[in-house]
Amino acid sequence: LNSFEGIESVAIPAGLNATLRDYQREGLNWLNFLDGFNFGGCLADDMGLGKTLQIIAFVLTQKEKGMKPANLIVVPASLVFNWQRELAKFAPSLKVKTVYGASRATNVADFDDYDVVLTSYGTLLSDLKSLKAYRFNYLFLDEAQAIKNPDSQRYKAAKLLQARNRIVITGTPVENNTFDLYGLLSFACPGLLGNR
Numbered sequence: 001l002n003s004f005e006g007i008e009s010v011a012i013p014a015g016l017n018a019t020l021r022d023y024q025r026e027g028l029n030w031l032n033f034l035d036g037f038n039f040g041g042c043l044a045d046d047m048g049l050g051k052t053l054q055i056i057a058f059v060l061t062q063k064e065k066g067m068k069p070a071n072l073i074v075v076p077a078s079l080v081f082n083w084q085r086e087l088a089k090f091a092p093s094l095k096v097k098t099v100y101g102a103s104r105a106t107n108v109a110d111f112d113d114y115d116v117v118l119t120s121y122g123t124l125l126s127d128l129k130s131l132k133a134y135r136f137n138y139l140f141l142d143e144a145q146a147i148k149n150p151d152s153q154r155y156k157a158a159k160l161l162q163a164r165n166r167i168v169i170t171g172t173p174v175e176n177n178t179f180d181l182y183g184l185l186s187f188a189c190p191g192l193l194g195n196r
Helices: 022-036 051-064 077-090 108-113 121-126 153-160 179-188
Strands: 041-043 071-075 096-099 116-120 135-142 162-169
Touching: 022 041, 022 051, 022 162, 041 051, 041 179, 051 071, 051 077, 051 135, 051 162, 071 077, 071 121, 077 096, 077 116, 096 108, 116 121, 121 153, 153 179, 162 179
Parallel strands: 041 162, 071 116, 071 135, 096 116, 135 162
Antiparallel strands: none
């Protein structure tokens, strides 16, 4: 950090089927900057500004760098199919495994064959025993205000997951009070804010 002079621009990944707006490119650069220092973070653009696309571009960048193993994306149940559609549309080269629904299979040994494992918060709670046994490259929590309460089961389950790094994604990082940030950042950057 002593020699830090600015956030470097990263090339748009070749496998991205989209044109990033300037602020989305800055988001990709920022995620890459965090990755370079092994910092977790919070992508908190307003609703509708393309947080999903920025994350997809970043996952493609990770793939281009040869980063393994799979990345886990946890989303509300209502957004599982939206994420499937966006991943297929903007990054068809990514191999995606969806762990969701009554017929789901959670064999973590298979995860190495995928770039992205997509699941819901409810499935995370149900399948925690198997999901926490796998060490992911990245954990992404979409609509991460779902873990703003450190006493909640969702927060506790998310904290048990293993990964090289963590990003929370939310348009509302402060929903009720500034303590919401503690829940988000104590997941993304353990120890940064000390204790409660």
